[in-house]
Amino acid sequence: MRILSFICAVVVVLGLLPSPARAAPALQPLTHLHHTAWTAQDGVPGQVVALAQTPDGYLWLGTPNGLFRFDGVRFERFDAIAGESLPAKSVLTLMATPDGGLWVGFMTGGTAFVRDGRVLRTDAAQGLFDMSTRRFARQRDGTLWVVTGRALLKLVDERWVPVSTESGYVATGRVGSMDLVVDPADNLWVASTQGVYVQAAGQARFQPVAVRDLNFSALAVDPQGRVWASDTDHGRGIVRLPRPGVAGDRADDWHAAPNSLFAPAFDAQGRLWYGDSEGLVRAPVPGEAGAPERLTPDQRLSGDFVMNLLHDRDGSVWVGTNGGLDRLRPARVARVDFPRKASQVVMLGGRDGTVWLAARQQGLLRGAERAQPVATGLHESVTAMMEGADGQLWLGTSDGVWRGRPGGRFEHLLPPAERGPWRGEVRAMVQQRSGAVWIASNNFSLFRVDAGRWTYLASRNGYPPGPPSCLAVDGRDRVWLGYSDGVLLRVDENGQLTRWTAAQGQTVGGVKALRVVGDHVWVGGENGLLRVDEQGLRVIRARAPGRLEGLSGVVETADGDVWVNGAAGIAHVPAAELRRALAGADPRVEAELFDTLDGLPGRAEQMDTSATALQGPDGRLWFSLTNGVVTVDPARLTRNTRPPWTAVQRLSAGGRDYPGQAALQLPAGTRDLQLDYTATALAMPERVEFRYRLVGLDADWQAAGTRRRAYYTNLAPGRYEFQVLASNEDGVWATVPGTRAFEILPTPTQTVWFRALCVLAVLAALWGAYALRARHVRGRFRDRLQVRMRERERIARDLHDTLLQGFYGLMLRFQAVAAGMPAASASRAELEAVLTHADEILLESRDRVTGLRELPRPESLVQTLLSFGQGLAQGQATEFLLSEQGAPRLLQPWLHEEVCFIAREALCNAFRHARATRVGLCLQYGDEAFRLSVWDDGQGLPKQVLAEGARPGHWGLAGMRERAERIDARLLIERREGGGTQVLLEIAARRAYAPAA
Structure with missing residues (x-):
C-alpha cells in the first residue's frame, strides 16, 4: 500500500479545460452527478494511473498494462491502433500537445511521443531516465519540461538536458523531483524533496518558494491561476503557494485533509477535487457553505484509491482508480432530495x-x-x-x-353516511370558480361538493360508470374529465355533457393528464398528445417512436413550448414544431427526450396518479417519477454546439484488420469488408448518431443510428472512399467527415483485358455457331434441291415418254392427212399453219422438259424475259420495253426460275387485262437489294382486286405471292399515279446474288 500511495502521490492531472458545452442547473450534489463506471469487465485494463485528452477528443489512459485510447464506448490498446509498439509497457504520466500529439512517460523510465497512431520519438530508459518519468509540462513558446525520479529535464535541440544546481533548482536523494506545472502566467513550478521552486516567466533561475514542511508534493492550478501544493506526508492537506513578484504574498493553508491528499485538481468554479485512500472528494471553495462531499466504492466508484483526475473539454470529470475508470458529468435535470426514498x-x-x-x-x-x-x-x-x-x-x-x-x-371531510364507509384512494380534485369541488376516487367514482353538500354523479346521470383518472377546469368554469378507457368528457356551466371517444377523434387512448392553457386543453394519453380547441381535436405524435406515449403530465410554458412526462421520459416539444404540426398535414414533431442519461431516477408514474408535471413560479419545471422528483430549468439549459470529431478506426477484410486511416490496397478477390468508425463525444456517446456512404458505390448517405460499424458485400474491384459523419447528443452534425480510402485490386478474371478476351470469345463462339448453322442450312437446302431435281427428272421422263411422244404421233398423223389434201385447198393451208404452230409448241414443251432436268442458266434471265415479252407483244398494238439499272449480276440458281415465273405472270396479266399501250420491265441490281418491276399504262387493277389480292376464280396473283414468300422476297402490287399498275419484286442482296466466281 505504501508503494501504491507513493505512485499516486506523484501522478497529477492536466489543467482544467473549460467547455462552453453545457451548464449545470445549479451546484449538484456529488451523488447527483451522472456517474458511469468502467471496470475490467468493461475492458478497462486494471489501474488507471494517468489521463489525458488530445485535441481530437480522445481520452488516453496510462496503465501498468500499456497505453489505451477511449472514445466513450471502446477501449483500444495503442499497439492495436496502427500496429506500432511503445518502448515500455507501464505508463505513469501523459501530456497532450496542441498539435494532436501525446507525450508518454513510463514507470521504468524513458519517454515516447506519439501522434496519429505513430511513435515519432522515444528516449531510452537509461542515463537521464534511469528512474520513473513522472510529469511533463509545456510553456507557451513550446518549451518542454519533464521531471523524473532524479532530475528536472528540458528539451533543447531535440535533446533532454538536465537542469543543474547552478540554475537554483535543488533535488537530492533517490527520489528527488516530484511534480511540475506551468501556470497561466507561464511561470514554471517544480516540487522536489527539498521544497517547491518557481522559474518566473522570462527568467533563467529558479527561486525557492517560502513554504514549510512540504514533502511528496503534487501541484495544481486553480481557475484564478494560483498554484497549490498538496502535502501527502504531513496531513496538511493543500497549501496555496505565494506568487512570484507579488510583495507580501505568503503560503496559505486551505483544506486540512484527514488523510493523505492525492491528485488534486480544480474545476471551473474553483472547487477542489482530490483522492484519498477511501475514494473521491470534492471540497467547496473557501467561504462556500457545505462540507466536503465523498464518493466511495459503496456508491459505485470503480475503486477505493483515486490515482488521477481530469476535467475534460465537455465539463465531465474523469477519475482513474486502482479498479478502473469513472466519469462524472452534470445531469441535465436536478434531483430533489427526500428524507428517504420517494415514490x-x-x-x-x-x-x-x-x-x-x-x-x-x-x-x-x-x-x-x-x-x-x-x-x-x-x-x-x-x-x-x-x-x-x-x-x-x-x-x-x-x-x-x-x-x-x-x-x-x-x-x-366525508360524504354522507348512507354512501357507506369510505374505501379507496382519492385520484383527483378540482374546484370551480363557483366554489364547487369535484372529487374522483377509486370506489365512489365521482362527487361534486358544493357548500358542504355532496352530490354523487353516477352513470345514470350520463357519466361513465368508472372514476375519472384526471380533472381540470377551464376559463369558462367548465369541468373536463379524462377516463382510462379513452373517454374525454366536458361538463358545461348548465350541466350539459359533451363526450369524445375514438369515434369523435379522441385517438390517444386512455387519458392520463389534462392541462388547460388559455383557450385550449392539452390531453395526455397512452398513445399520444391531444389538443382540444375551437378547431376540434388534433393529435400530436413524435417522429421518434414512443417519445409521446404514456403521458401522465403536461405543461405548456410561456413561450409555447410543451413539456410532457411520459413512459419514455421527459419530452420537450418546441413551439415551432407544434405550430408546424397543427398547421400542416403531418402531425409528427421532433421531441427532445430526457431520460436516465440526463439524470432521471425513473419514468413517469402510470398507475393511479395525479398530474406528474407542473411549472413553478420561478419557471422551473417539476416532474414526478417512479423513484423521486426532478426539476428542469428551461432558461438554464444549454446545448452542446461543438460537433464531434469523427474517424474511421479500422477496416477488416478477409480475416485481417487494417487499423489506422491511411489509404490501402486490398488483395485481389476481396468482396466483403467491415469498417469500424467512431466519434469522440465523451459526455453522451450513447446519443451520438452516424451516417455514412461509400463513394464509388452509395449514391446517398446511409443513416446508421448509433451503430458504429458498417458492412459491405459483393464489392467489385476499384477505388473507394468511406466517409462517415456524426452528430452529438444535441443533434449538431459534423461538417468534415472521417474518411478511409482503399482500392480493391482485380483478380486476373476481373481485369479489362480478361473481359475483352471474354467478349471476343463470345463473339467468336457466336460467329462459329452462325457458321455451323449456315452450313447446316445450306446442306439441308442442297438435300432438298437434289430431291426436287430428282422429282423434276421423273416428271420430265414421264412427260417425254407419254405426253410428248403421244403429241408427236398425233402431229405425224395430221401431217399425213394434210399431205393427202389438194395443194391448193384452203383447208390444207389452214391445217399446215396449225401444224406449224403445234410444232413450235412441241419445241417449247421439249425445252420445258429439258429445263426440268437441269437448273436454268442464270445468264439467260434477260434474254428469257426479253424474248417472252416480245412474243406477247407480237401481233398486238401494245409496245414492250425492257431496261436495266446497275451492273448486271447473276442471281442464285435456285432463285432464277422463281423470278422468271413471277415476271412472266406479271407480263401476261399486263398484256391480257390491262388494255395498255405500253408494258415495261425494269431490272435493278442494287447493293442492298435486287428489284424487278413490271408496269403498264393501262386501266389498272380494280380496287376490289387490290384489296382481296386476287381475281375471283383466278390464281395468277396468288401464285406470285406464294412464290415470293417461298424465296423470302417482298412483292408489292399497286396502282400507278397517272394510270396503270406496277408489280415490284424485291430480294435482299445477300440472298439474291450468286457468289462471284
Whole structure:
C-alpha cells in the first residue's frame, strides 16, 4: 500500500479545460452527478494511473498494462491502433500537445511521443531516465519540461538536458523531483524533496518558494491561476503557494485533509477535487457553505484509491482508480432530495409560489432542492392535492378528504353516511370558480361538493360508470374529465355533457393528464398528445417512436413550448414544431427526450396518479417519477454546439484488420469488408448518431443510428472512399467527415483485358455457331434441291415418254392427212399453219422438259424475259420495253426460275387485262437489294382486286405471292399515279446474288 500511495502521490492531472458545452442547473450534489463506471469487465485494463485528452477528443489512459485510447464506448490498446509498439509497457504520466500529439512517460523510465497512431520519438530508459518519468509540462513558446525520479529535464535541440544546481533548482536523494506545472502566467513550478521552486516567466533561475514542511508534493492550478501544493506526508492537506513578484504574498493553508491528499485538481468554479485512500472528494471553495462531499466504492466508484483526475473539454470529470475508470458529468435535470426514498409523489403548485410534494408514506413536504416535511397530523399517504379558493389545502387519502392549512389542523371531510364507509384512494380534485369541488376516487367514482353538500354523479346521470383518472377546469368554469378507457368528457356551466371517444377523434387512448392553457386543453394519453380547441381535436405524435406515449403530465410554458412526462421520459416539444404540426398535414414533431442519461431516477408514474408535471413560479419545471422528483430549468439549459470529431478506426477484410486511416490496397478477390468508425463525444456517446456512404458505390448517405460499424458485400474491384459523419447528443452534425480510402485490386478474371478476351470469345463462339448453322442450312437446302431435281427428272421422263411422244404421233398423223389434201385447198393451208404452230409448241414443251432436268442458266434471265415479252407483244398494238439499272449480276440458281415465273405472270396479266399501250420491265441490281418491276399504262387493277389480292376464280396473283414468300422476297402490287399498275419484286442482296466466281 505504501508503494501504491507513493505512485499516486506523484501522478497529477492536466489543467482544467473549460467547455462552453453545457451548464449545470445549479451546484449538484456529488451523488447527483451522472456517474458511469468502467471496470475490467468493461475492458478497462486494471489501474488507471494517468489521463489525458488530445485535441481530437480522445481520452488516453496510462496503465501498468500499456497505453489505451477511449472514445466513450471502446477501449483500444495503442499497439492495436496502427500496429506500432511503445518502448515500455507501464505508463505513469501523459501530456497532450496542441498539435494532436501525446507525450508518454513510463514507470521504468524513458519517454515516447506519439501522434496519429505513430511513435515519432522515444528516449531510452537509461542515463537521464534511469528512474520513473513522472510529469511533463509545456510553456507557451513550446518549451518542454519533464521531471523524473532524479532530475528536472528540458528539451533543447531535440535533446533532454538536465537542469543543474547552478540554475537554483535543488533535488537530492533517490527520489528527488516530484511534480511540475506551468501556470497561466507561464511561470514554471517544480516540487522536489527539498521544497517547491518557481522559474518566473522570462527568467533563467529558479527561486525557492517560502513554504514549510512540504514533502511528496503534487501541484495544481486553480481557475484564478494560483498554484497549490498538496502535502501527502504531513496531513496538511493543500497549501496555496505565494506568487512570484507579488510583495507580501505568503503560503496559505486551505483544506486540512484527514488523510493523505492525492491528485488534486480544480474545476471551473474553483472547487477542489482530490483522492484519498477511501475514494473521491470534492471540497467547496473557501467561504462556500457545505462540507466536503465523498464518493466511495459503496456508491459505485470503480475503486477505493483515486490515482488521477481530469476535467475534460465537455465539463465531465474523469477519475482513474486502482479498479478502473469513472466519469462524472452534470445531469441535465436536478434531483430533489427526500428524507428517504420517494415514490408515487403527488405535486401541487400553490398560488403563493410554493410547490407542495406528497410522497408515499412521507406525508406533506415543501418542495425545494431538499424537500422539507410539513406537519399535517395525517397518518395516511396523500394521493391527490388541491388548493382551495381560500388558500386551504385539500388532501386526498385512502380514508377520505382532509382540508386545512400547512402546520395547522386539518378537517376530515366525508360524504354522507348512507354512501357507506369510505374505501379507496382519492385520484383527483378540482374546484370551480363557483366554489364547487369535484372529487374522483377509486370506489365512489365521482362527487361534486358544493357548500358542504355532496352530490354523487353516477352513470345514470350520463357519466361513465368508472372514476375519472384526471380533472381540470377551464376559463369558462367548465369541468373536463379524462377516463382510462379513452373517454374525454366536458361538463358545461348548465350541466350539459359533451363526450369524445375514438369515434369523435379522441385517438390517444386512455387519458392520463389534462392541462388547460388559455383557450385550449392539452390531453395526455397512452398513445399520444391531444389538443382540444375551437378547431376540434388534433393529435400530436413524435417522429421518434414512443417519445409521446404514456403521458401522465403536461405543461405548456410561456413561450409555447410543451413539456410532457411520459413512459419514455421527459419530452420537450418546441413551439415551432407544434405550430408546424397543427398547421400542416403531418402531425409528427421532433421531441427532445430526457431520460436516465440526463439524470432521471425513473419514468413517469402510470398507475393511479395525479398530474406528474407542473411549472413553478420561478419557471422551473417539476416532474414526478417512479423513484423521486426532478426539476428542469428551461432558461438554464444549454446545448452542446461543438460537433464531434469523427474517424474511421479500422477496416477488416478477409480475416485481417487494417487499423489506422491511411489509404490501402486490398488483395485481389476481396468482396466483403467491415469498417469500424467512431466519434469522440465523451459526455453522451450513447446519443451520438452516424451516417455514412461509400463513394464509388452509395449514391446517398446511409443513416446508421448509433451503430458504429458498417458492412459491405459483393464489392467489385476499384477505388473507394468511406466517409462517415456524426452528430452529438444535441443533434449538431459534423461538417468534415472521417474518411478511409482503399482500392480493391482485380483478380486476373476481373481485369479489362480478361473481359475483352471474354467478349471476343463470345463473339467468336457466336460467329462459329452462325457458321455451323449456315452450313447446316445450306446442306439441308442442297438435300432438298437434289430431291426436287430428282422429282423434276421423273416428271420430265414421264412427260417425254407419254405426253410428248403421244403429241408427236398425233402431229405425224395430221401431217399425213394434210399431205393427202389438194395443194391448193384452203383447208390444207389452214391445217399446215396449225401444224406449224403445234410444232413450235412441241419445241417449247421439249425445252420445258429439258429445263426440268437441269437448273436454268442464270445468264439467260434477260434474254428469257426479253424474248417472252416480245412474243406477247407480237401481233398486238401494245409496245414492250425492257431496261436495266446497275451492273448486271447473276442471281442464285435456285432463285432464277422463281423470278422468271413471277415476271412472266406479271407480263401476261399486263398484256391480257390491262388494255395498255405500253408494258415495261425494269431490272435493278442494287447493293442492298435486287428489284424487278413490271408496269403498264393501262386501266389498272380494280380496287376490289387490290384489296382481296386476287381475281375471283383466278390464281395468277396468288401464285406470285406464294412464290415470293417461298424465296423470302417482298412483292408489292399497286396502282400507278397517272394510270396503270406496277408489280415490284424485291430480294435482299445477300440472298439474291450468286457468289462471284
